[in-house]
Amino acid sequence: MTSADWTDREFPNTICLFDVDGTLTPARGIISDEMKKTLEDLRKKCVVGFVGGSDLPKQKEQLGADALSMFDFCFSENGLTAFRQGVKLPENSFIQHLGESRYAALVNFCLRYIADLDIPQKRGTFVEFRQGMVNISPIGRNCSREERNNYEVYDLQHGVRQKFVEALEKEFPEYGLKYSIGGQISFDVFPIGWDKTYCLRHLEGEGFTTIHFFGDKAFKGGNDWEIYNDESVTGHSIKNPDETRAELKKLFDI
Secondary structure: OOHHHOOOOOOOOOEEEEOOOOOOOOOOOOOHHHHHHHHHHHHHEEEEEOOOOOOOHHHHHHOOHHHHHOOOEEHHHOEEEEEEEEEOOOOOHHHHHHHHHHHHHHHHHHHHHHHHHOOOOOOOEEEEEOOOEEEEEOOOOOHHHHHHHHHHHHHHHHHHHHHHHHHHHHHHHOOEEEEEEEEEEEEEEEEOOOOOOHHHHHHOOOOOEEEEEEEEEOOOOOOOOOHHHHHOEEEEEEHHHHHHHHHHHHOOOO
């Protein structure tokens, strides 16, 4: 049964979920006015939400300070922090799940590995702890946009992040962790099952019969792969915000 909250939509049984970075916005960029208008029109058609690995402050940097009111569902850190119509839902924590000693061993390994990496540039913030995961960046998250773009090309050529992930899988097989390469410069580490499919548990009981997901990393190892392939989801692999808007126009005539 559909929630009464969505009866004003043309398709109240349908929800569209969007990755943020590279799907609604350019990589680490800001949402365009055109995309805002598209989402505004889409909310007349169906329920709308976003899901991303970043925390809410970073998502607001890209989507705007009014992000919570622009979407019906807001899923930060893959849904570990979640909002429904602006109201916060119960949250979970990676460090409670893993434990302090195991977390310390993981971080120590990563810092030693990065110290020994021979890459063109290193900046700072190599390990960033978040509510539901830890984000690892070989170059460091506070690099400039130009350095970020240069590193992405280097990483594609040399497989730095992929080799890093393989080393972690070998070192910590008993931790029950998943490693997901996303964005340009980093990868996420989180408990198995805490990928973007985690947000789907917040939709149970809402009565949705169709769940669309749009993402630009819908390939094996990409951080959209699991939800894109989930049996309850209709996945759409796109390359940039323009493709997102074109796909929505085709699906909903907006």
